[in-house]
Amino acid sequence: MKDLLLITPPFTQLNTPYPATAYLKGFLNTIDVSVFQMDLGIEVILELFSKKTFEKLFDLAIKNNTITSENGQRIYTLKEDYLQPLDAVILFLQGKNQTLARQICTSNFLPQASRFDQLEDLDWAFGEMGMQDKAKHLATLYLEDLSDFIIECIDPNFGFSRYAERLGQSANAFDDLYDSLQNQPSFIDELTLTILKERLNTVQPKLVGFSVPFPGNLYSAFRCAQFIKANYPSIKITMGGGFPNTELRQVTDKRVFEFFDFITLDDGELPIELLHKAVCKSEYNNGVSENEFKRTFLLENGIVTYKNNTTKPDYKQVQVGTPDYSDLRLDDYISVIEIANPMHSLWSDGRWNKLTMAHGCYWGKCTFCDISLDYIKIYEPIAASLLVDRMEQLIEQTGENGFHFVDEAAPPALMKALALEIIKRKLTVTWWTNIRFEKNFTQDLCFLLKASGCIAVSGGLEVASDRLLKLIDKGVTVEQVAQVTRNFTQANIMVHSYLMYGYPTQTVQETVDSLEMVRQLFQLGIIQSGFWHQFALTTHSPIGLNPSEFGVTPNYKAITFANNDVDFTDKTGIDHSLFSFGLKKSLFNFMHGIGFDLDLQDWFDFKIPQSTITRFYIEDCLNTETTLTTKPTAKIVWLGHLPLVTERTKTKKGFTNEILELTFHDKTDRLEISVNKPEGEWLLDTLESIKPSVGKPISFSALKKDFETQFEDFELFWFSKPIQKLKNFGLLQL
Numbered sequence: 164m165k166d167l168l169l170i171t172p173p174f175t176q177l178n179t180p181y182p183a184t185a186y187l188k189g190f191l192n193t194i195d196v197s198v199f200q201m202d203l204g205i206e207v208i209l210e211l212f213s214k215k216t217f218e219k220l221f222d223l224a225i226k227n228n229t230i231t232s233e234n235g236q237r238i239y240t241l242k243e244d245y246l247q248p249l250d251a252v253i254l255f256l257q258g259k260n261q262t263l264a265r266q267i268c269t270s271n272f273l274p275q276a277s278r279f280d281q282l283e284d285l286d287w288a289f290g291e292m293g294m295q296d297k298a299k300h301l302a303t304l305y306l307e308d309l310s311d312f313i314i315e316c317i318d319p320n321f322g323f324s325r326y327a328e329r330l331g332q333s334a335n336a337f338d339d340l341y342d343s344l345q346n347q348p349s350f351i352d353e354l355t356l357t358i359l360k361e362r363l364n365t366v367q368p369k370l371v372g373f374s375v376p377f378p379g380n381l382y383s384a385f386r387c388a389q390f391i392k393a394n395y396p397s398i399k400i401t402m403g404g405g406f407p408n409t410e411l412r413q414v415t416d417k418r419v420f421e422f423f424d425f426i427t428l429d430d431g432e433l434p435i436e437l438l439h440k441a442v443c444k445s446e447y448n449n450g451v452s453e454n455e456f457k458r459t460f461l462l463e464n465g466i467v468t469y470k471n472n473t474t475k476p477d478y479k480q481v482q483v484g485t486p487d488y489s490d491l492r493l494d495d496y497i498s499v500i501e502i503a504n505p506m507h508s509l510w511s512d513g514r515w516n517k518l519t520m521a522h523g524c525y526w527g528k529c530t531f532c533d534i535s536l537d538y539i540k541i542y543e544p545i546a547a548s549l550l551v552d553r554m555e556q557l558i559e560q561t562g563e564n565g566f567h568f569v570d571e572a573a574p575p576a577l578m579k580a581l582a583l584e585i586i587k588r589k590l591t592v593t594w595w596t597n598i599r600f601e602k603n604f605t606q607d608l609c610f611l612l613k614a615s616g617c618i619a620v621s622g623g624l625e626v627a628s629d630r631l632l633k634l635i636d637k638g639v640t641v642e643q644v645a646q647v648t649r650n651f652t653q654a655n656i657m658v659h660s661y662l663m664y665g666y667p668t669q670t671v672q673e674t675v676d677s678l679e680m681v682r683q684l685f686q687l688g689i690i691q692s693g694f695w696h697q698f699a700l701t702t703h704s705p706i707g708l709n710p711s712e713f714g715v716t717p718n719y720k721a722i723t724f725a726n727n728d729v730d731f732t733d734k735t736g737i738d739h740s741l742f743s744f745g746l747k748k749s750l751f752n753f754m755h756g757i758g759f760d761l762d763l764q765d766w767f768d769f770k771i772p773q774s775t776i777t778r779f780y781i782e783d784c785l786n787t788e789t790t791l792t793t794k795p796t797a798k799i800v801w802l803g804h805l806p807l808v809t810e811r812t813k814t815k816k817g818f819t820n821e822i823l824e825l826t827f828h829d830k831t832d833r834l835e836i837s838v839n840k841p842e843g844e845w846l847l848d849t850l851e852s853i854k855p856s857v858g859k860p861i862s863f864s865a866l867k868k869d870f871e872t873q874f875e876d877f878e879l880f881w882f883s884k885p886i887q888k889l890k891n892f893g894l895l896q897l
Contacts, residue, residue, distance in 0.1 A: 165197045166443045167435075168368035172383035173204040173326050173355060175376060176510070177497040180205070182517035182569065183374040183404055183431070185486040190432045193484040196439055199366045200490045203387070204380075206358050208323070209495060211313075211351065212306060214249045221246075223350065224316035234277045235315045238308060244274040245309060252302050256497040264298035273301060276308040296500055299512065303499040318349050323499075325379020326351070334378075337416040337724040344385055344422075355383060356390045363395060370442045371398055372435060373423075376405040388422040399442045401425035403434065408538060409703065410725035411460070419724065420462040428458040429537045430522075432478045480522050480545045485553040488516070488561050504754045506619055506657040506692035509595060515567035516557045520545060520581065524571035526599055528636040529623075530713070531666070533703040539571055547580035551588060558592075568596035572622070575603040579897055582615035586802070586855040595619035599637075600644040607895040609654035614802050620651060621659035624693075626666050627680035628673045634713070635666065641680055642784040648689040649785055657691045660684075664746060665698040665739030667706065667713040672772055674742055678749065678763055679774035683781035685753035692754055695746045697739055700729045741769065793881075793896050795867075798860035801850045803827055803893030808847070810840065823847075827892055834892045836885035842874060850894075860897065 169184040184200040191198045210216060221242045224230050230239050238245060254260035255267070266272045306323075313321045320326055334340060348356060363371075371391060373384040388400050402423050411426055419426070427434035434457040441454040456470035457477075463470075498512045523542035527534045534540055558564055573596040585592060598604070598620045626632065629640050639647075648658045662681060664674050684690040700706060706713045707729060718730040733739075745767040752758030764771055777783070806825040813820045823843030827834040838846060849869075853861055861869075867877040880886065890896070 164367045165199045166369050166439060167191065167196060167198040168362070168366050168371045169198060169200040170359075170371065170373050170387070171202045171204060172373055172375065172380045172387055173207045173351075174322065174324050174379060174383075175202075175204055177205065177208060177323060177499055178511050179496055179514045179517070179567075180488065180491050180493075181374070181376055182486060183376060184372075185488045185491070185517070186483070187372070187374075187431055187435060188489070189484040189487040190478070191435070191439075192487055193482070194436060196436070199362075199368070201362055202491055203355060203359060203383070205492065205496055207351065207355050208497070209253065210354050210358065212249065212253055212309065214246050216354070217246055217249060217309065220313065220317055220350070224312070227316075229316040232315055235312055238274075238276050238312045241274040241276075245305075248273065249309075252305060253497065256299065256302055256306075256499060257495055258498065259494075261295065264294050267298040267301050268294055273305045274308070275304075277311065278304040278307040296503075296508075296512075299498060300500040300503055303501055303511075306499070307501075318351050320349070320382070321351060322379065325377065326383050334381075334410075334725040335720045335722050337418055340382065340385060340724075341418055343382065344389055348386065352383075352386050355387065359387055359390065360394070363391070363398075368398060370438060371400050372438075373400070373402045374404040374431075375402055375407060378406060378410075380404075381406055385422050392422060399424045399438075401427060401435070401438055403427040403431045406725075408536065409533060409701070410727045412703075413722045413726045414460060414724055415467050416723040417462055417465065417467050420467065424461060425456075426460040428460075430477050432483055433457045433473070433475060434459055437473060437475075480519075480543050481549060485556045486516075486518065488557070493561055493563075502751075502754065504692050506659050507754060509567075509619055509657075509659075513565055514561075514563055515565045516554075516561055516563055517567050517569050518550065518553060518557070520550060520568050520570050520573045520577050520596070525574045526572055526638060528638065529625075530634065530636050530705040531625075531663070531698060531701070533701055534705065535703045535708065544574060544577050547577065547584045550581055551584045551590070554585075554590070554592060555588075558590075564590075564592045566592060566594040568594060570597055572597055572599045575601065575608065578612060578617075579608060582611050582617070583800070583855045583860065585615040586611075589856065590616075592616040593618055595621075598622045600624065600639050600647040602639075602643055602647065604647045604650055605897075606650040606653060607890075608897055609650045609656060610893075611800065611802070611895055611897060613654040613656050617656055619657040619659065621661065623661040623663075624681075624690075625661065625663040626669060626673070627662070627677040627684075628669075631666050631669060631673060634668070641781075645684065645689065645781050645784040646787070648684065649687075652689045652691075658689065659692040659694070660690050662693050662695045662746075662750070663698055664695060664742055665733075665737075667698070667715045667733050668735060669698075669737070669739070670735065671737060672775065674739070674746075675763060675771050675774050676776045678746060678766075679776040680781065681750070682753060682759060682763070683776075683779075686759045687781055687785070689781075689785075693750055695743070695750055697743060700731045701727050702729055703727070742767070793863045795862065795864035797863045798897045799853055799863055799866050800855060800860045800895045800897060801853045801893060802855070802895060803829060803850075805847065805851060808843075827889070829892060832892075834888060836888055838885055842880060845870065845873060863896065 169187055171181050171184055175181040180202045188198050188200050221239060230236055251260060251263055255263040310323060375381055375384045384402060391398055391400055400423050407426050408428055412428060425438055437455050437457055455473040457473050459470045461468060461470060496514050500508045500512050521544035524539045525542050527539060554566060593616050595618055600622045624644050625635055625637060627641050632639060651658050700715060706715060710717050714734040716732045749758060749766040763774060806827045809824045811822050811824060813822050821840035822837050823840050825836050852858055870877040
């Protein structure tokens with residue numbers, strides 16, 4: 164029996180839990196609140212994609228005569244071939260049946276319907292992916308075939324990572340969602356509610372909290388809340404998360420509160436603490452003013468009322484505790500590979516512990532972003548030592564060494580401090596995060612991040628046009644992005660780029676030129692993955708707040724429910740949606756290393772202008788000369804091992820010099836350099852002292868001062884060929 168039950172409703176990710184409930188449970192542990200959490204989505208998926216359930220689905224499809232397409236008919240005809248391996252394939256994707264990979268990779272083990280049509284184009288990838296990844300990819304296509312059958316014959320609202328998403332998208336009024344909730348529960352609803360009922364009976368909570376991150380979770384949250392209200396009327400229900408934070412800030416429709424007692428906004432720690440106090444520690448009296456609330460909507464005297472009447476401040480990030488993943492079925496998540504691209508697969512393959520380096524965004528200027536909202540506006544970094552403390556706690560709790568830092572944009576300075584702390588503690592971890600492609604990501608910093616376990620970064624190039632990047636206030640140029648992505652790639656860190664089309668005032672020529680830039684970035688191999696999305700006008704962005712300044716005319720509607728995406732017209736009058744298919748098709752090919760030689764016109768079924776970008780524009784951006792200068796404040800770090808040392812003498816024109824021959828070894832290579840003995844002895848002592856595991860990094864100016872207490876002209880020594888070689892072997896300037 165627990166006071167609180169926290170639920171992520173269907174559906175989000177298959178491979179790892181969405182972290183919101185784990186964050187909240189970690190905080191609630193610090194104030195001794197009893198709580199149980201569940202990812203209802205993965206539990207429903209596992210029940211749905213089982214042999215016993217799919218037998219019922221096939222029978223239901225025939226009974227209701229809903230098999231209409233040739234693809235559906237093929238799957239049904241092969242139903243025994245789909246049913247037999249289903250449970251074994253799920254176990255394989257859970258990492259529990261790895262020997263099945265050899266079977267899956269044979270050509271006649273899994274039945275194949277329309278999802279396998281792309282296989283011939285991807286044969287090249289399988290050699291690079293390896294057998295386990297190839298098997299995951301084939302198993303994913305097999306599950307997607309079954310998903311297509313569900314959508315066609317059982318439930319058109321189904322999706323692996325979303326359910327009834329259209330009901331939550333731009334739902335200015337509650338009518339459509341409300342009407343759908345008056346219908347009989349669907350087959351998937353029934354599965355969901357059966358699992359929910361069992362958990363409610365076990366936990367017996369007084370308060371149930373639904374975390375709703377996306378539109379695709381909204382319908383299920385309401386359906387579950389409806390069930391609780393009908394069958395457990397004493398339980399109070401609240402909703403928080405990304406969707407209400409961005410969409411429900413102006414809710415006025417009191418019918419919403421037939422399902423939920425409360426809706427909270429922004430950081431959830433203090434709101435949930437006060438709700439717990441109101442509901443569980445006192446006799447709840449329907450939200451009258453003597454109860455304290457933080458950023459909470461409720462129904463008071465039949466009117467939707469916003470309560471923010473506590474004087475308590477929000478908790479600082481150092482106070483919220485370490486996320487707690489207990490209760491979640493961590494061993495049962497499913498790793499899938501939808502696209503045979505190593506970077507792209509990170510979102511769906513492997514189970515990642517989720518953490519945040521900093522609350523909010525340190526840049527906070529991009530004009531398309533909701534920077535007026537607290538979750539972005541309030542920037543608060545966490546000390547690197549505390550972050551690594553939390554990483555160690557999560558490793559101990561979950562047994563997983565992989566981390567996805569889910570920042571809006573991780574700050575380079577904090578990433579550097581985090582990397583040094585990881586190396587200092589000699590942790591073996593794998594991590595990735597979201598960044599801005601800013602100039603502080605030097606080659607040396609990228610090498611440091613790689614040494615600490617960073618394998619990938621994702622960041623927004625948005626529109627590959629310097630004019631539009633300036634309008635976006637991105638703070639980067641295309642040339643800078645090219646150089647930064649090159650730095651990451653040379654450090655063996657994969658790069659994913661978020662791409663945008665249809666930004667206000669964007670011309671057709673700029674869209675074509677942007678595609679040519681992207682083509683060159685992929686052809687040079689300095690970006691490995693990407694995703695195009697069409698610009699959306701959001702209420703809380705600078706463009707949404709001041710649309711006339713950006714040449715946009717919004718089409719506002721009366722808001723009684725959700726308010727985020729706003730219909731608009733751009734003064735250019737261009738229908739940017741026409742470019743969607745061609746942009747995405749070309750990118751799909753570029754991500755698989757093909758299509759670079761095709762004319763850009765070949766991706767579109769309508770006439771486009773020739774690109775004005777020169778054929779080698781990105782390559783020219785990378786061919787800038789490096790200057791041999793170092794900032795006085797730059798920190799100097801040695802990541803390598805101490806060398807083997809031999810002494811010799813060198814006589815020339817009657818002068819004899821004592822020389823140190825230094826042989827350095829790293830994991831894959833060796834390096835030999837020769838230096839004069841006095842400077843060499845200074846170098847050996849210095850390298851030992853600037854290892855992260857020994858002491859703090861030393862600044863360039865302090866290093867120069869120390870050198871020049873014994874010798875002259877530090878720059879002559881520092882920029883000499885032997886030391887330059889050493890800089891490519893683990894001697895970093897940060």
